[in-house]
Amino acid sequence: MSIDRKSLILLAATKSFVQFGYKATTMEQVSKIANVGKGTIYTFFKTKEELFEEILDKATQELTSVMNRIAAEDNTFIHKLFNLLDSILEFRSDHELFVKLAQEVRDIGTVQALEGVKRMEDYALDFLRQQIERAISSGEVKPCDSSVAAFMILRLYLALTTEWNKAHEPLDEARIKEHMMLFISNGILK
Amino acid sequence: MSIDRKSLILLAATKSFVQFGYKATTMEQVSKIANVGKGTIYTFFKTKEELFEEILDKATQELTSVMNRIAAEDNTFIHKLFNLLDSILEFRSDHELFVKLAQEVRDIGTVQALEGVKRMEDYALDFLRQQIERAISSGEVKPCDSSVAAFMILRLYLALTTEWNKAHEPLDEARIKEHMMLFISNGILK
DNA sequence: CGTATGACCGAAAAAATAATTTAGTCATTT
């Protein structure tokens, strides 16, 4: 039996999407990296979009599984949030795919990249919203619009992990977490 | 004596920059709105950029004067911040110019618009940073990197006033302030 | 035979070129 060609292709495509984005990844390039003929890709995936979808599915599945594991923990809201940030910051590959796609949306507005970003964002937002909702019910968090609060937390996270780097030295993980917690948990006031 | 042509031109140009952005504003259009000949503009401003600069100067001056007035108040950090948000949210014209230019940067990346946005942002960031620094010294605010904190507050503000509207009904001023304060002053935890 | 392959095709993107618009000037008017 020959080596598992499908995995080979998925791996190669993931690498390429992370490095070059959706548009700049060509099927020939993927076939070269995977060491298969171009036609072989089409025995496993109908189109480039389908290949992209499957990689996106995998990424959101990983994200969902991380989030569900953390949500199931018997822990305070703030510790869950802490763990969530840890996990995401650790998850380099998915995070980098997200960042690359977001950049592609900014630069050339590729529609597939936009949909990918939206999908990952919507997952994260919905998870955050649910957790906040629950924490409000349990009295852990002040009553507030959970959608808005989730949105703010995500924007804050993205601001620190990607936007900050445009004009400054990147912040290390510890400082990102530190500052996120400063704002979210008790505010910056003494 | 004829009516003050320079003010007329500045007013017309401001209107046009706010409505159409830097690039889509033509000198002929400005002259039409101001009811003067095109050549007349060039008796007061050497170039389109200089005209833009002067309007930008005026906007940042207004912003600076608001910020200085608020900074001078004998008040707690959080109340100053509160007042600052109020003032900015009130300051529709400057705020709208900023928003329009930011949109133009996103959409077509006009270099003059980018510089305008940067200039206004840098003013706001520096002011915030100073205030935070001072509040840390006086023990009002927890020790933290004031640059990062200022950046976070500004991103949060922009997220709520502009980004939120891309996928949701705009938030009214009261809710924007409420949610900003929720995060900044005491955190969302009970 | 069935799976893998790369030359091949049409469609889509990029580059090149033509046409239009606009910032800035200046001879004329008021």
Place this chain on the structure above:
DNA sequence: AAATGACTAAATTATTTTTTCGGTCATACG
């Protein structure tokens, strides 16, 4: 002397030509 709008060169946009790339399929290979 100040204001103006027709004019020009440069930049922007529309159009055409060229190249690239997603997807197919006849052939090769195991």
